[in-house]
Amino acid sequence: MKALKFLKVDWLRCKSQLRVMAILPLIAIALVFGGMDNELFINAYVVFGAIIFSTQPFTMESASESGFINMLPGTKRDRVTGRYLFALALTLFSVLVGVIAVSIYDIYKDTSLEPVMSVSCILFGCAMVICSLQYVLFYSIGKGKSNQMMAIIRMIPSFVMFFLGTYLSDWIKSGDGTNLEWVLEREVELSLLCVLVGLFVFFVGISVSSRIIEHKDFA
Amino acid sequence: MMELLEVKGLTKRYKGFLLDDISFSLPKGYIMGYVGQNGAGKTTTINCINQICHANSGTIYLNGRMYKEDPIQYKEEIGFIGDESYFPKEMRISDIRSIQKTFYRSFQEAEFDQLIARFKLPEKKKISEFSRGMKVKLMFAAALSRDTKLLILDEATNGLDPVIRSEVLQILQDYISDGERSILFSTHMLEDLEQIADYIVFIDQGKIIISETKDDLLESYILIKGDYKELTTELRSRLIGLEKKEFGFEALIKSDEARNVPKGFVINKPSIDKIMVHLIRNSLEGV
Amino acid sequence: MKILISNQSELPIYAQIKEQIKEQILNGQIEAGTELPSIRKLAKELGVSVITTTRAYNDLEEEGFISSMQGKGSMVLSKENEFLKEKYLLRIEEGMGTAVETAKRIGMKEDELVNLLHKLWKE
Numbered sequence: 077m078k079a080l081k082f083l084k085v086d087w088l089r090c091k092s093q094l095r096v097m098a099i100l101p102l103i104a105i106a107l108v109f110g111g112m113d114n115e116l117f118i119n120a121y122v123v124f125g126a127i128i129f130s131t132q133p134f135t136m137e138s139a140s141e142s143g144f145i146n147m148l149p150g151t152k153r154d155r156v157t158g159r160y161l162f163a164l165a166l167t168l169f170s171v172l173v174g175v176i177a178v179s180i181y182d183i184y185k186d187t188s189l190e191p192v193m194s195v196s197c198i199l200f201g202c203a204m205v206i207c208s209l210q211y212v213l214f215y216s217i218g219k220g221k222s223n224q225m226m227a228i229i230r231m232i233p234s235f236v237m238f239f240l241g242t243y244l245s246d247w248i249k250s251g252d253g254t255n256l257e258w259v260l261e262r263e264v265e266l267s268l269l270c271v272l273v274g275l276f277v278f279f280v281g282i283s284v285s286s287r288i289i290e291h292k293d294f295a
Numbered sequence: 296m297m298e299l300l301e302v303k304g305l306t307k308r309y310k311g312f313l314l315d316d317i318s319f320s321l322p323k324g325y326i327m328g329y330v331g332q333n334g335a336g337k338t339t340t341i342n343c344i345n346q347i348c349h350a351n352s353g354t355i356y357l358n359g360r361m362y363k364e365d366p367i368q369y370k371e372e373i374g375f376i377g378d379e380s381y382f383p384k385e386m387r388i389s390d391i392r393s394i395q396k397t398f399y400r401s402f403q404e405a406e407f408d409q410l411i412a413r414f415k416l417p418e419k420k421k422i423s424e425f426s427r428g429m430k431v432k433l434m435f436a437a438a439l440s441r442d443t444k445l446l447i448l449d450e451a452t453n454g455l456d457p458v459i460r461s462e463v464l465q466i467l468q469d470y471i472s473d474g475e476r477s478i479l480f481s482t483h484m485l486e487d488l489e490q491i492a493d494y495i496v497f498i499d500q501g502k503i504i505i506s507e508t509k510d511d512l513l514e515s516y517i518l519i520k521g522d523y524k525e526l527t528t529e530l531r532s533r534l535i536g537l538e539k540k541e542f543g544f545e546a547l548i549k550s551d552e553a554r555n556v557p558k559g560f561v562i563n564k565p566s567i568d569k570i571m572v573h574l575i576r577n578s579l580e581g582v
Numbered sequence: 583m584k585i586l587i588s589n590q591s592e593l594p595i596y597a598q599i600k601e602q603i604k605e606q607i608l609n610g611q612i613e614a615g616t617e618l619p620s621i622r623k624l625a626k627e628l629g630v631s632v633i634t635t636t637r638a639y640n641d642l643e644e645e646g647f648i649s650s651m652q653g654k655g656s657m658v659l660s661k662e663n664e665f666l667k668e669k670y671l672l673r674i675e676e677g678m679g680t681a682v683e684t685a686k687r688i689g690m691k692e693d694e695l696v697n698l699l700h701k702l703w704k705e
Contacts, residue, residue, distance in 0.1 A: 081397045088390040089383050136385065143381030146347045148398045149370040293348045324622070325632060468626040491625075493633040508633050514594060564592065 082158025126170035201270030208281030305353035374438030536573030
């Protein structure tokens with residue numbers, strides 16, 4: 077329960093920045109109506125935004141805050157878990173917003189709602205993996221140590237999304253439709269797998285991050 | 296149980312710095328000045344007490360308990376005022392209130408609001424827009440609205456105007472007035488301590504040089520000034536931290552040896568400042 | 583009760599507090615039976631350390647001016663109390679002893695010294 081309290085600290089710290097997130101779905105919808113070929117991009121777009129925003133607490137905190145944050149009653153693990161919950165909450169929120177946006181679009185265009193759920197699951201899994209990876213890296217370089225390092229880490233999600241997207245579309249194209257069939261046949265299983273892998277990496281990330289800062293000063 | 300804070304054999308190693316075997320204790324109901332130059336190890340000691348830093352060795356008892364025995368209670372019992380505002384800059388008073396309420400069992404919202412009103416702090420502004428005095432006051436409001444036992448100040452009065460400083464001194468004396476709570480006051484600005492501190496611990500290059508009551512410290516040395524040429528070798532050997540100046544010298548001498556000072560030298564009561572300056576000079580000579 | 587601390591004084595602060603309370607007890611401005619402010623309250627009001635006021639009160643108690651009871655604060659004792667009287671007698675004896683000794687050293691007669699005392703008494 078202490079972790080939820082730390083989630084609140086991160087929320088209070090970032091809430092003014094997070095307001096920007098509210099306009100993301102609007103932009104996404106506008107993009108789709110403006111002629112983007114696949115409505116599922118709305119979904120991906122919003123989740124991508126959430127991943128970018130999930131690094132906010134790290135960029136905003138400074139070493140001078142340790143006299144406040146580190147002295148709040150609670151263990152380092154509580155603090156780390158709270159931070160991870162921040163990423164989880166953002167991702168869930170963005171997935172939900174994406175689903176709603178796509179649904180509105182589909183209803184408007186009178187198309188099928190089906191693929192939205194599996195795409196959401198896949199996006200959720202990817203987001204969790206990327207966020208956890210970023211957080212582990214942030215915790216290991218330490219607070220406010222190196223701005224270049226931070227900038228590089230913040231670029232990771234874009235690279236991952238880009239390469240993953242390219243690779244997947246190449247792979248699907250390469251098998252004359254058989255690969256696509258293979259995916260479609262196992263849609264539910266693959267979606268579930270994504271969610272499970274995402275959550276697994278999420279929990280491993282919490283453990284690893286807690287261990288990284290357990291013996292660090294000021295962490 | 297009379298000791299509120301007991302530090303025993305605290306040692307912390309950094310690259311190029313060693314906090315070496317620090318021990319002192321602070322009884323309930325008193326104010327301790329933790330004095331030393333910048334870089335002497337004051338903040339490191341405080342970070343260890345605050346459990347922000349991991350000591351290499353040594354034990355710390357707060358109100359009879361070690362941190363690991365009850366981490367939550369330990370943190371509840373410390374109120375910390377830093378040298379710069381430690382609140383996230385983008386927050387407002389309402390956020391601080393909300394966090395305090397969430398985390399601290401003993402937080403009293405009414406008390407906090409009263410202090411905010413008394414200090415005339417702006418509810419609507421971001422903390423980044425606060426003046427230095429306002430930031431310090433907000434830290435006090437946050438710490439004083441909880442049921443703490445030990446108030447730790449780390450250079451908190453630096454750069455404050457005299458009016459706020461005297462207000463702060465009053466707050467500190469109020470804090471200890473029930474005889475149950477204590478204050479650890481780290482500073483290199485000694486006028487503040489000269490008045491209200493009960494104990495002085497003096498640290499230099501990671502080591503404790505002096506640890507006694509302020510009254511005893513002030514009485515145990517005499518400041519002596521005079522013409523360097525008139526110094527006998529015998530008297531010269533008794534001087535502590537001799538400082539030669541163009542028109543005369545200045546040094547400390549133990550009070551009980553001051554009677555033997557011949558006429559022609561000026562002797563005065565020293566301030567804690569002067570004691571510190573000459574003792575540091577003395578320890579440098581010793582190296 | 584009035585206490586004024588001077589930073590310029592050669593006397594340490596605890597001694598200034600002690601002397602000023604003593605003076606007011608002796609000249610009757612503070613009456614016997616008066617309860618003095620607590621050590622902590624006095625420290626707060628004067629802006630001095632608790633150890634300083636503690637020492638002043640301890641000295642006053644030792645010299646028989648006040649009596650401190652645990653948890654009850656400090657009470658001003660009567661000037662007439664035996665202990666105090668004896669102390670003062672001792673001090674008077676000491677002073678007169680020095681006077682007599684000095685008088686003898688310069689060959690002053692007894693009645694001359696007594697006359698001097700009379701004169702001083704009337705001043």
